[in-house]
Amino acid sequence: MKLLTLNFLTCARKTCKSAPSSFPLHPREAELEVVQADVNLAFLKNILPRLMWGELRTITGELGLPTLPDTAPERSALFTAAAAVSETTTPGVDPEAIDAPEHPAPVEEPEETPTQTAIDLHRILLETCIKEGKLVCGNCGHEYAVKEGVANFLLPGHLV
Template identity: 45%
Template sequence: MKLLTLNFLSCAVKACKSSSASFPLHPKDCELESAEIAPNPKLLFNILPRIDWDALVVTASELGFTSLKATPPTNEELEGDEKMMTDLHTLLLETQIMEGSLVCANCGHEYKVKEGIANFLLPNHLV
């Protein structure tokens, strides 16, 4: 599961739908893998406005990526800073969670990730 995907997921438990603590899901005991992909600046420029930057900063710091600024870069800043563009590309598009769990901060439910695929099926008592 790419870290970009994690930025769009929240807890599926019905009781968490109204809670802001259900987003973002927090990685726990994750095994990361990096798959090299050709850089695509246009894709990054199109993705940035759709990303919840605060959630990305939280997730990245929990996984050990500390190079993100507290505020999202503008397209002009990104064009002028090759290192920032490379770091964002690596974080969002090349880094994958292969094994581990994603945990809801509201209810504590853990979604297992196995072979890069998160299992979002809920047991009957949580639906």
């Protein structure tokens, strides 16, 4: 289950819907795996306003991933124009980052290249998956199991 999915889920219990602490669900005892996916730069640029950044920061912290900055990156920090990329260094961007070899990213618009910031964001949102573990509601404490990447949000109560 991808971390971006948690941006759209809350506790399944009706009584938790009005409680702000029912979002986000908190991963516990999580076993992570990285599943490679192509970078979609247009998506990364457009998704920023939809991300609940503070909550994402909480989740990555709880998973022991590197700490995210306090605020979401600016749209303009996600790509460089082709002219700037032909230089060995780009102002404002870590030169080592530009060379990041493990992601030969297919670029959406030919004149733009994803920055390391974009690649890191892609890694967190779409490549980092919870394979096994639990998702816990901050309001009622109910634990939802994740097994083989599939999260189970079925509640015992509604099934009878």
